[in-house]
Each structure stands twice: as C-alpha cells, then as structure tokens.
Amino acid sequence: MTDRRDASPRPQTIGAAHGVAGDPAFGAVAPPLYLSSTYEFAGYEQPRRYDYGRAGNPTRDLLAEALAKLEGGAGAVVTASGMAALDLLVGRQWPGDLILAPHDCYGGTMRLLKARAERGHCRVRFVDQSREAELAAGLAERPALVLIETPSNPLMRVVDIAALAGRAHGAGARVAVDNTFLSPAVQRPIALGADYVVHSTTKYLNGHSDVIGGAVIAAEAGEAEELRQWANVVGSAGAPFDAWLTLRGLRTLFARMAQQQANAMAVADFLDRHPAVARVHYPGLASHPGHAVAARQQDGFGAMLSFELAGGVAAVRRFIAAVRFFTLAESLGGVESLVAHPATMTHADMGEEARAAAGIGDSLLRLSVGLEAEQDLIAGLEQGLAACRS
Numbered sequence: 102m103t104d105r106r107d108a109s110p111r112p113q114t115i116g117a118a119h120g121v122a123g124d125p126a127f128g129a130v131a132p133p134l135y136l137s138s139t140y141e142f143a144g145y146e147q148p149r150r151y152d153y154g155r156a157g158n159p160t161r162d163l164l165a166e167a168l169a170k171l172e173g174g175a176g177a178v179v180t181a182s183g184m185a186a187l188d189l190l191v192g193r194q195w196p197g198d199l200i201l202a203p204h205d206c207y208g209g210t211m212r213l214l215k216a217r218a219e220r221g222h223c224r225v226r227f228v229d230q231s232r233e234a235e236l237a238a239g240l241a242e243r244p245a246l247v248l249i250e251t252p253s254n255p256l257m258r259v260v261d262i263a264a265l266a267g268r269a270h271g272a273g274a275r276v277a278v279d280n281t282f283l284s285p286a287v288q289r290p291i292a293l294g295a296d297y298v299v300h301s302t303t304k305y306l307n308g309h310s311d312v313i314g315g316a317v318i319a320a321e322a323g324e325a326e327e328l329r330q331w332a333n334v335v336g337s338a339g340a341p342f343d344a345w346l347t348l349r350g351l352r353t354l355f356a357r358m359a360q361q362q363a364n365a366m367a368v369a370d371f372l373d374r375h376p377a378v379a380r381v382h383y384p385g386l387a388s389h390p391g392h393a394v395a396a397r398q399q400d401g402f403g404a405m406l407s408f409e410l411a412g413g414v415a416a417v418r419r420f421i422a423a424v425r426f427f428t429l430a431e432s433l434g435g436v437e438s439l440v441a442h443p444a445t446m447t448h449a450d451m452g453e454e455a456r457a458a459a460g461i462g463d464s465l466l467r468l469s470v471g472l473e474a475e476q477d478l479i480a481g482l483e484q485g486l487a488a489c490r491s
C-alpha cells in the first residue's frame with residue numbers, strides 16, 4: 102500500500118481525507134467499517150495488530166487518529182459518549198486528588214464530578230474562574246486537574262486558556278479543556294497549553310444529531326497510551342459503527358463550522374437590534390465581555406449563542422410556540438437549528454438557586470445555529486419575536 106498522505110497536511114485536509122483510499126484489501130476510497138469483535142491470530146503466540154474490539158478497533162482508531170491530528174495531540178481515545186470521555190479523566194484520579202471545575206460547567210459534568218466525589222473517588226471544588234479570589238484559592242489547594250469549558254454553556258463566558266493553563270501548571274495541576282462547543286476547527290486548546298482535550302463528539306464533530314460519542318485527546322504520547330489502556334480496563338470504548346458515522350460527519354466539519362458561524366453572527370446581530378430582546382450572549386459581538394479573548398484564541402466565534410427575552414416567561418412561551426426553523430430540543434452542533442430553554446431543560450437539574458448564582462434566568466433561551474439559509478433563520482426568529490408582543 103502506498104502512503105499518499107502529505108507529511109504535514111493542513112487541518113482541512115485531515116478532516117476531509119484522513120484514512121481515505123487506505124484500504125489494502127480492495128482499494129475502497131471510503132474507509133471500511135470493521136464490526137468484528139475478535140481477530141484471528143496469525144498462529145500460536147502470534148497476535149496481529151488487533152485481538153479484541155474493546156482494546157482496539159480499526160474504524161475507531163482511524164477516528165481517534167484524525168481527532169488527535171486535528172487537536173494537535175499525540176493520541177486520542179474514542180469513547181461511547183462525552184460523559185464517558187470525561188470520566189476517563191475523572192475516574193483515573195486517586196482518593197484525595199482535587200479537581201477544580203467551573204461553577205457553570207455542563208450539567209452532566211457537574212453531576213459526574215459530584216457523584217465521584219461523594220463516593221470518595223476524588224475531591225471536587227467548583228469555582229467561578231473569572232473571579233480572581235475564588236480561582237486563586239482553588240489553585241492554592243494544589244488541584245490534580247483543572248477543567249476548563251470555553252465558551253461556557255449557556256452564557257458563552259470565555260476563559261483565557263493560555264493564562265489559566267499557565268497558572269494551573271504552576272500549581273502542579275494538569276489541564277483539561279472541554280472543546281465541545283467549538284471543535285478543533287475553531288479552537289485548539291493543546292496549542293494554548295492544555296494537557297487534554299475532551300469532546301462530546303455527539304455535537305459538532307459528528308454534526309448530524311445521530312450519534313452519541315466522545316473522545317479524549319492527550320498532548321503527550323505516554324498519557325495517550327495510559328488513557329487508551331484505562332479505556333480498555335473500564336470498557337468505555339465507542340462502538341465501531343458510531344466511529345464510522347462520526348468520521349463521515351467529520352469530513353465536512355470545516356465547511357459546516359464556517360457556514361454555521363456566519364449564520365450565528367447574522368442571527369446575533371439581528372437579535373441584538375430587536376426591541377423584544379433584552380440581551381444577547383455571543384462572543385462575536387464587540388459588546389461581549391469575552392470578545393477580545395475569543396478573537397485571540399479562536400478562529401471565529403462558534404455557532405452557539407443565548408439571549409434574554411424582555412417579556413419574561415410569558416414571552417418565552419409565546420416565542421417557542423411561534424418561532425420557525427428552530428426546533429425545541431436539547432443538544433447542539435447539528436446541521437439543523439435548535440432552541441432550548443435552559444431553566445426548564447438543560448439546566449433544570451441545577452436547582453433555582455444555583456441557576457440564579459450562575460446567571461441563568463427564566464427568560465434565557467439558547468440557540469444552536471445550523472446550516473439553513475440565514476434569511477429563513479432570521480424570518481423564523483422574527484415570527485417568534487413578533488408573537489412576544491401580543
């Protein structure tokens with residue numbers, strides 16, 4: 102088999118073509134899907150590259166390779182979900198190890214960290230990473246792992262990855278960044294100092310709302326190997342078919358992100374000027390407090406945003422009933438546009454007090470902006486906003 106791959110292809114090329122035309126058996130252009138759970142030994146005491154599907158699978162490994170290259174890491178582990186990816190890092194901690202996490206992290210992440218800490222598997226402390234005193238007190242406790250999510254969900258708060266990673270390393274911690282909201286097409290945390298990148302590949306990487314999956318990418322080869330072994334120990338590997346679908350979705354990641362970001366910017370501008378909207382949270386707006394940091398550390402501003410309706414809960418009800426082209430659903434990152442009401446959906450489990458502390462009000466709506474025509478999306482939102490007045 103001739104290797105036609107360039108020594109250092111650009112990220113767009115990796116996304117579109119990593120593993121293409123690599124089939125030694127029939128010359129298939131699209132990478133084949135290997136479903137087999139087990140592999141024949143070449144002979145007595147002669148295992149081949151693969152022996153058993155929990156430990157390794159060619160289809161899953163191809164996706165892992167592509168993700169590691171896109172994130173600039175040494176290796177990656179593909180898991181059955183984003184939560185399984187996070188737990189690969191969390192479950193590997195020892196009793197007493199402290200994890201410093203953002204107070205407004207993904208709800209499932211908060212639930213996982215609390216559950217692990219309650220059972221004594223590790224300790225956890227949630228801090229507002231934008232408050233210097235809280236952050237400094239957390240770092241002074243010498244955490245083993247600092248978790249970063251940027252932009253945050255649903256208020257799109259931006260964390261300066263390079264600055265926080267530098268301080269975390271100074272305190273002896275490793276740094277993990279959940280890059281689900283942007284994907285490596287827009288933000289590459291390892292280049293900014295992170296030790297690990299975590300993904301829910303369910304979102305932008307697959308991009309078609311038809312797979313649950315996750316991945317951890319490690320900056321160092323030794324760490325990547327340890328994580329791969331740990332995934333085999335706990336059995337958290339993703340299914341081959343899911344990996345195959347995710348690799349298929351990855352082919353168009355850069356094109357999708359470019360168009361979805363452009364649509365999101367247009368939507369944010371429209372909402373920002375609308376009288377029925379009290380406030381828009383989108384790092385692409387010059388008025389957003391994280392705009393300068395986002396402009397520096399990201400290639401664009403992503404396709405997630407949130408906004409507050411001026412008319413409170415009554416307006417939320419009318420808006421949701423009237424809006425077009427935005428489906429009322431959780432999740433994000435697909436080609437279709439979605440709207441979610443965090444207080445009653447994604448962040449309902451948080452409780453009213455914690456929501457209030459995190460700034461998630463009842464009139465807040467979150468949008469995942471898809472690939473539809475910009476004019477249709479704006480017309481669909483206009484219809485929802487017009488209903489708020491009645």
Ligand SMILES: *Cc1c(COP(=O)(O)O)cnc(C)c1O
Nearest residue numbers: 182183184207279281301303314
């Ligand atoms: C969805 C999500 C997760 C969890 O991923 P699953 O694939 O649903 O398990 C973790 N972090 C963020 C930021 C997410 O959006």
